[in-house]
Amino acid sequence: MSELGSLLADTVSRLFTDLVTKELLESSEKGVWPEKLWRALEEGGLTMPLVAESAGGAGGTWLDAHVVVRASGRHTAPVPLAETIVAGALLSRAGLEVPYGPITLAPVHGDERLTLTRSGAAWRVSGTATRVPWGRAAGHVVTVAEADGAATVALVATGAARITDDRNLALEPRDTLVFENAPVVAAAPAPGVSADAIRLYGAMARAAQMAGALESILEQGVRYATERKQFGRPIGTFQALQHYLAVVAGHVAASGIAAELAFRAADRGDSAFETAAAKIRVGEAAGVSAGLVHQVHGAIGFTYEHSLHFATRRLWSWRAEFGSESAWAMALGRGVAARGADNLWNHLTER
Amino acid sequence: MPTFHFTLRDLPPEAEALREEVRDFLREQFRGANPVTRARSWGGFDREFSKRVGARGWIGMTYPKQYGGHERTFLERYVVLEEMLAAGAPVSAHWVADRQSGPTVLRFGTEAQKQKIVPGIVRGELAFAIGMSEPDSGSDLASVRTRATKVDGGYLVNGTKVWTSNAHLSDYLIALFRTQVVPDRKHEGLTQFLVDLRATKGITIRPIIDLAGHHHFNEVNFTDAFIPDDFRLGNEGDGWKQVTTELAFERSGPERYLSSIALVKELVREVSARPDDRGAEAVGRLVASMTTLRQMSLSVAGMLQHGENPNLEAATVKDVGTTFEQSVPELVHALLDLEPTLDTGSQLQQVHGYITQVAPSFSLRGGTREVLRGIIARGLGLR
Structure with missing residues (x-):
């Protein structure tokens, strides 16, 4: 890990441990925006790891950002930190200024489009984006669309949208934003950014968040199995439970490295292959692991009072956001099929 | 944790x-x-x-x-x-x-x-074979009973090893024998030996045919087989420590996810000819797993390079890897209306037939899935 990465890891871990409490998570689920947490993240320099230092960021890499995004998932931080980090990176790539405050990404779905049109020197945006993370809480939304023949990054104030509230299983805002020829704050073509960048980097971020949440549920499962006694001994001494948790440990290991690989690829250029692999592999891990760790916890883990659900409900939602395993697998598989069986291994070893 | x-x-x-x-x-x-x-x-x-x-x-x-x-x-x-x-x-x-x-x-x-x-x-x-398992000692390896009794100039060995792959073709066997019976301490009194499979008298090698009719396994019987002192590997009684080190070498290999790659390739060939959503999805999922497992394996190789002990990580890669390998023939069967065959039909059918039959061994050889998960559970602090 780079020096910056280690520094970010320490800072973010300390900050989340102190601030992301059960009370904070519960109040967030009732719709209260955790302003103190967000301010601490901004003041700690954690919201713009990929933005140049001259522009107020940390001047880091995607791998540095990975540390922060993973920790946000591990602690189930109820803020659009991953979205803001991706938005900041895209704005920077386009040479645009990155505003303070939470920023979200749209559209999330492969079949939705926001359209940019020129209006004199300015740009305007039209279209509907559903299930936008933290739409109501974010000050801005970043989108990428094909305009003038180039992938163009645009920054739009969420105030310019008509917003309908919705939420995911974890009660995180997932809102519908409707833009009707709405003003764009700033837009510019971004070299090296593809038109599907929102979905691509969104999926990469969710993979890392899930990898973090998976670490958390493994730790919770191991702790519970060590503490809980039945038949006169800790339930973790029963082989069936040991093997459940060993399976989860395998998924945690696979998820961590799959997500990290995608971030490393993003630093090097085209990360479509690695991002697809990560979203698929981590998404598969999410379902299996959530089920097994719930089984380890028994009925208490099924209550709202217990904390396990903060991670498991997010895993069930996050795996379906920015493209499910099946959607990414079809895309990845078509690419593999197009290259042909005899190029499968060559291609794998080039990643 | x-x-x-x-x-x-x-x-x-x-x-x-x-x-x-x-x-x-x-x-x-x-x-x-x-x-x-x-x-x-x-x-x-x-x-x-x-x-x-x-x-x-x-x-x-x-x-x-x-x-x-x-x-x-x-x-x-x-x-x-x-x-x-x-x-x-x-x-x-x-x-x-x-x-x-x-x-x-x-x-x-x-x-x-x-x-x-x-x-x-x-x-x-x-060429070497591995002399660990016995008829009554599989996962419970420390229970081996084949005796090496000290005699002048060496040891007389009596007992039987099984599942000894390629013993009939190999030059040497590295075997774990009991040199001493220590009551209630089965991990003690074990010693490793180099066995010259060609020159040693008193060794009988019999084939054990696998479910597909192939011969790679053997039963190796020792009847008063004389092993000279200078073929003892390490000190008397150090066998358990040595054999667990040897097993770590065996498991740390980077190859524990590639056993089914021939079938993955043939599946990709089939899907490439007629790409549809189901085929593409199946291939996508397999390739996502392979990409991940390769990085996990590389990570273990990196640990070896840095002189670190990868026992826990190697057990994890092998458990995740063999689960993947075994999923491949199941996925091919779920996807295609295709009979697996022995030596007729398409190459895909034949590779599918071969991998389907050999797949059960993936999570047995080199430490069963249960042994590996026990190692991982110990790493998690549960044992």
């Missing part, structure tokens, strides 16, 4: 250059080899091939030069191995020795043993 250390590794440029050399070599060796043959990679025992691999300097790559080794990195060795397995090369005649017998002799053998044995391994001339 102890953490698992899976770190992304970049292969150094010299390893990537080596990859091209290995590919050129394999292309030349196997021009036109059919996928059915390639699917049998692990089972392929070809001494001439192994000697050619040895001549290229690709056996004993990390061993010291004074014993004929090449003192190259574990990452370079990793590249050679993954290319061999991905191509379905017949590695059996040198692979066990390269992976575990050579390192075990180097770690625990006497100077004379190292000089006698290791250069032959490096040249690809000495």
Whole structure:
């Protein structure tokens, strides 16, 4: 890990441990925006790891950002930190200024489009984006669309949208934003950014968040199995439970490295292959692991009072956001099929 | 909770250059080899091939030069191995020795043993078998009963080893025998021996045919077989410590996810001809797993390179890897309306038939799934 990465890891871990409490998570689920947490993240320099230092960021890499995004998932931080980090990176790539405050990404779905049109020197945006993370809480939304023949990054104030509230299983805002020829704050073509960048980097971020949440549920499962006694001994001494948790440990290991690989690829250029692999592999891990760790916890883990659900409900939602395993697998598989069986291994070893 | 250390590794440029050399070599060796043959990679025992691999300097790559080794990195060795397995090369005649017998002799053998044995391994001339399991000792390896009784100048061995792959073709066996019975302390009193399978009298090797009708397993019976003192490997009573080290060499291999790659390739060929959503999704999921497992394996190779102990990580890769390998024939069956065949039908059908039948062994050899999950659970602090 780079020096910056280690520094970010320490800072973010300390900050989340102190601030992301059960009370904070519960109040967030009732719709209260955790302003103190967000301010601490901004003041700690954690919201713009990929933005140049001259522009107020940390001047880091995607791998540095990975540390922060993973920790946000591990602690189930109820803020659009991953979205803001991706938005900041895209704005920077386009040479645009990155505003303070939470920023979200749209559209999330492969079949939705926001359209940019020129209006004199300015740009305007039209279209509907559903299930936008933290739409109501974010000050801005970043989108990428094909305009003038180039992938163009645009920054739009969420105030310019008509917003309908919705939420995911974890009660995180997932809102519908409707833009009707709405003003764009700033837009510019971004070299090296593809038109599907929102979905691509969104999926990469969710993979890392899930990898973090998976670490958390493994730790919770191991702790519970060590503490809980039945038949006169800790339930973790029963082989069936040991093997459940060993399976989860395998998924945690696979998820961590799959997500990290995608971030490393993003630093090097085209990360479509690695991002697809990560979203698929981590998404598969999410379902299996959530089920097994719930089984380890028994009925208490099924209550709202217990904390396990903060991670498991997010895993069930996050795996379906920015493209499910099946959607990414079809895309990845078509690419593999197009290259042909005899190029499968060559291609794998080039990643 | 102890953490698992899976770190992304970049292969150094010299390893990537080596990859091209290995590919050129394999292309030349196997021009036109059919996928059915390639699917049998692990089972392929070809001494001439192994000697050619040895001549290229690709056996004993990390061993010291004074014993004929090449003192190259574990990452370079990793590249050679993954290319061999991905191509379905017949590695059996040198692979066990390269992976575990050579390192075990180097770690625990006497100077004379190292000089006698290791250069032959490096040249690809000495094939090794593994003498651990017995009829009543499988996962509970410390319960071995084959006795080595001290006599003048050596030991007399009586008992039986089973599942001894390629014993009928190999030169040596590294075997775990009981030299002393310590009541209630089964891990004590065990000793490892080098057994010369050709020169030792009192050894009978009988085939054990697997469910597909193939012969690679054997039962190796010892009746008053005399093993000289200078064939004892390490000190009397150190056998358990040594054998667990040997098993760590066995499990730390980067290859525990490639057993079904021939079937993955044939599936991709089928899907490429008629790409549809279901086929593409199946291939996408397999490739996502392979991509991830390869990085996990590389991470283990990196740990070896840095002198770290990868026992826990290697057990994890093997557990996740064999689960993946076994999922491949199931997925092919779920996807296609296709009968697996023995030696008729398409290549896909034949490879599918072969992998379907051999798949149960993936999570048995080199430590059962249950043993591995026990190791992982211990790593998690549950045992």
